[in-house]
Amino acid sequence: MNPDTAKVWNEASSRANAAAHAQRRRVTIDPVTRLEGHGKIDIFLDDQGDVERAYLQIPELRGFEVFSLGRPAEDMPQITSRICGVCPTAHHMAATKALDDLYQVEPPPAARKIRELVYNTFMMEDHALHVYILGGPDFIVGPQAPPEQRNVVGVIEKVGIEVGRKVISMRRRLRELIAYFGGKVIHPVLGLPGGVSKGLKPEDLPPFQELAKDTLDFALFTLQVFKDIVLKNPDYVKLITSDTYTHRTYYMGLVDAHNQVNFYDGLVRVVDPNGREYAKFPARQYRDFVAEHVEPWSYVKFCFLKPLGWHGFEEGPQSSVYAVAPLARLNVTEGMPTPLAQKAYEEFFNTLGGKPVHHTLANHWARVVEMICAAERMVGLLNDPEIVSANLRVIPTAKPAVGVGVVEAPRGTLYHHYETDGRGLITKANLIVATQNNAARIAMSVEKAAKGLIKKGSVSEGLLNMVEMAFRAYDPCFGCATHSLPGHLPLCVSIFDRERNLLRQLVQPVSLKPGGRAEARAAGKR
Amino acid sequence: MEVSLPQVLPGKAPPRKKPVLVLGLGNDILCDDAVGLKVAREIRQHLSDSDGIEVQETAEMGLSLLDYIVGFEDLVLVDAVQTRQAPPGFLHEFDDGELQVLPIVSPHFLGVGETVALARQLGLPVPRRIKIFAVEVKDPFTVGVCLTPPLRRVLRSIASRVLAAARQLAGDRIWLPSY
DSSP states (O other): OOHHHHHHHHHHHHHHHHHHHHHHHTSOOOTTGGGSOSOEEEEEEOTTSSEEEEEEEOOOOBOHHHHHTTSBGGGHHHHHHHHOSSOHHHHHHHHHHHHHHHTTOOOOHHHHHHHHHHHHHHHHHHHHHIIIIISHIIIIIOTTSOGGGSSHHHHHHHHOHHHHHHHHHHHHHHHHHHHHHHSOSSSOOOEETTEESOOOOGGGHHHHHHHHHHHHHHHHHHHHHHIIIIITOHHHHHHHTSGGGBOOOEEEEEEOTTSOBOSSSSEEEEEOTTSOEEEEEOGGGHHHHEEEEEOTTOSSEEEEEGGGOOOOSOOSTTOOOEEOSHHHHHHHOSOOSSHHHHHHHHHHHHHTTSSSOOBGGGHHHHHHHHHHHHHHHHHHHHTOGGGGOSOOBOOOOSOOOEEEEEEEETTEEEEEEEEEOTTSBEEEEEEEOHHHHHHHHHHHHHHHHHHHHEETTEEOTTHHHHHHHHHHTTOOOOOSOOOOBTOOOOOEEEEEOTTOOEEEEEEOOOOOBTTBOOOOOOOOOO | OOOOOOOOBTTBOOOOSSSEEEEEEOOTTBGGGGHHHHHHHHHHTTOOGGGOEEEEEESOOGGGHHHHHTTOSEEEEEEEEOOSSSOTTOEEEEEGGGSOOOSSOOTTOOOHHHHHHHHHHTTOOOOSEEEEEEEEOSOSSBOBSOOOHHHHHHHHHHHHHHHHHHHHHHHHHHHSOOO
8 A cells, every 4th residue: 555545544544433433422331330220311412402312221131141051951941030030931931932842842732721821821910010010100190190199109099909909919819820830930840841840630720710710800800990091081092192102113923823812822923014914934933034233332132124124223114123012912913812802902903093003102001902812811721621631741852953932921022042962951042032122112212202302402301201101111121130129220311412411310319328319220120 | 949929818917937037139040139049048047946037038029029028027128239339248228218119110110118118008917117238239130140259258247237137126026015
C-alpha cells in the first residue's frame, strides 16, 4: 500500500471506529450492572425532545451449557427444572420430551395422558396466578388507579376477600395434583424417557375429578370477573386496542392435528401478520425456522424467523419478528379443542375484530381463555378410563444422539435441544425459552410505549407504569435467578437528551436497612 | 433439597410442632444464590428438638412461601441479596415492618412483604414476628453448585448469627404471658 492510500485508509478507518465508538456510547451497558437483575430501560431523545430509541435490558443466566456437559441426559429434566423457579414443570416436560426424542421412544397412552394432565394443571395454576396476582394491578385495580393501590392488596380489595381465598385455595389444590405425580411441585420427578414414574391409582381418582370440576367452575368464574371488571369498562378496552400497545408481527405456537391449541405436544405453527399460515414444523426442525439476532447494545439474543432474515425491529409485511405466549397461541390456531374454551375464543376474536389480534394487552384476556381450555382438558383426561392404566413406560433401547423437545410454557414456546455421545452423556445443550422468542417484540413494545408517552421533552408521570404494562402483558422471565431479596424487579428508566446527558431517572427504590435507603438491585426473581 | 408440601387451606393453620421457623431461600444450582439454603443446612446441624425451631429450605418464592410459613408463630428468613453497596458476605438484617409493599407488582413476582400482606388480608395465620437476613452475594447468575470464596469464608459465622436470632425468638416466647 502506498503512503497516500495508507493515509486515506487510516483516516477512513479511524472515522469508522470513532463512529462505531460514538454509536456504542449512546447506550450504557455496563458489563457489571447489566447483571443486577432489574429491568433497565434507557431512553434517548432527539433534538426535538422526542424519543429516538428506547432499549430494554434483561439479565440472563450464565453457564448452563457448561454445567450440563458430560452429565447423563436423564438428569436434564431435573437440572432444567431447577434453573427456573417460575416454570419448573415446563422445563421438566420439555426436557422429558427431548429425552423421548433422544431415545426414539414413544410413551404409552396412559403415560402421555398423565403428562398432559400434570401439564394442563400447571398451566391453569400459573395462569390463575398471573391473572389475579401479577397482572391484576394493571386491569383489576386499573391502570389509572393511584400507585398505592396498584398492588396485590388492591386487587383483593377490588375482587373481595372471598375471591382471594378462592384463588389461594385453588392454587393449593392444583399443586397437590402436581405433587401427587411429581413428588414436588418445584422440582418434579415425573418424566422419564418413554413414560412417567408414577401412575394414578383408581381409588385416588374421585378427589381429582372433583378438583377438575371445581377448576373449570373457577376458570369460568374468572372469565366473568374479567368481563365485569375489564370488558365493561370502555377505558380499558380503549387501552387494550390502542396503537401504543399494538404490533403487526408473526405469531408462533403449538397446534394439534386439527390446528387447535395444545400446550403439551404437536407441531409448531407460525402465522403471518395477516393470520395466514407461514410455516408448520416438528420440533426437530426448529433451527431451520428460528435464528437469533445480536444487537451491539444488548446481551439478549433476539429470535426471528430464519428463512425471512433479520430486518430489524420492524412490524408489518417486512417483519421477521414473531411473538409467543397466550395471544400468539390463539392467533396460530383454528380453534380450541374444548367446547367452552371455543366459545370464549370466538367471543375474544369477535370482540377484538377478528384474527389475528395484534394488541399486546389482549394477552391478559387470552390467558383467561386458555385457563378454560386447561380446565376442560383436566376434566376430559380425568374422566378417560385409560388415565388409571398401569402401563406407564416403554423402556428405551435406541442409541442416543440428538433429542429436541418442545412444549408451550405459560409464557410461550419452549425448546430443549440436547446432543449426547453414544453413552447418553451431554455434549451439547441449548434452550430457547419463551422470553427469548418474545424478546424482539418486547423491545418494540417498550420503545413504542416510550414514544407514545414522551413528546417534546415532556415526560409523562405515568411513564413507568405504562412502559411496565407493555412488557408485563408478555409475562417475561427476567433471568432465571429465583432467589435474591427483595424479590422485586426494580425497574429503572433513564432518560437521556441528545447530548447523552442524563435528564431523569425513574426507579422504584426498596428500603433494605433501617435508617439508610439502599436502592435494591437484587436479582430479578419469578 | 427434599421438602414435603404441608396441607394448607385458607383460614386453617396446619399443625406445626415447633413455634419458630428458619426458612432458607435460594436456588441450589445458581452459585451464591444458594447461600440461604446452605445457612439453613448449617443451622440444622446445631439444633435439637428442644430448641423449638424448625428449619426448612425452599427454591420457591412468592405465594408458594405461604405453604411454608402459615401456622408458625415466628419466622426467620435467610436469602441472598445483591445491593452492591456492601461487600460480598455482608449480612443485611431487617424486620417485617421494613419490607415495603411496592406500589407496582413486578412480572411474575410477589415479594415477601406483599405475600405476608396478602396473607394477613385473607386472614391466614402468618407469623407475628418476621426477621429477615439477606446475605450480600457476589454471583447469583452462574449455573453451578459452589459458593464464591468470600461467601464460603463467612458461611459459619452467618449461620451462628441467624441461629442466635432464631433462639432469641424461641426463648422470648417462654417469657411471653399466655392469656
